[in-house]
Amino acid sequence: MSIQKEQYKNIIKELSAKGVTLVAVSKKKPAVDIMELYRLGHRDFGENYVQELEEKQAALPADIRWHFIGHLQSNKVKYIAPFVHLIHAVDSFGLLQEINKQAHKNNRTIDVMLQVYIAKEETKFGLDEQELTTLLEEYTANIQSMANIRICGLMGMATNTNDEQVIRKEFAWLHQLLLRIKSQYFADRPYFETLSMGMSADYELAIEEGSTMVRIGSLIFGAR
């Protein structure tokens, strides 16, 4: 199997024109596929599993920006802390603290986003609006001890449905939430600006509703 080059070129052209970042989701795909995209100039890749990410990071060029987009367990943060570019799916204060601790150990700052639960499905991870507020209150109260992380925005996944209206409404809601959280907690921090939403099936809608970062796997790498 090889990557969908033409598809990639069309997508990257469209996204660049709109100022949207493309994270190419390479989970379960071999390093040779990643290299193919790398040679086309791509640098942002997304992975869901810690061990798989560690192996790929060790084998592939050092200037790749690795995005961890899966559910991250606190006890595994230490394995990716030395190199990870952005952690998309933080969903607890404890995890935030652990990332900060491991970032400090590695003498760096790690960028993270908070995952918000927007879909009407039981299987999705993330914080509801109340939990998000509680986490941000806790973060704000402990801000002096959180110097090694930066919260850069919100991430979410829409319901897996063909109903465009449902998806659009969910994305629009997350966009509004980002704006409210920004004015309430991050007004003086310009780096809080990223809205990570949209995958292969719904990225066009996500961009129309204000996404600044999409995570696309199967459209570029083929079915998993």
Ligand SMILES: *Cc1c(COP(=O)(O)O)cnc(C)c1O
């Ligand atoms: C797998 C995955 C994607 C990419 O999904 P595709 O439908 O293949 O584009 C995006 N975001 C997350 C969190 C994922 O786990």
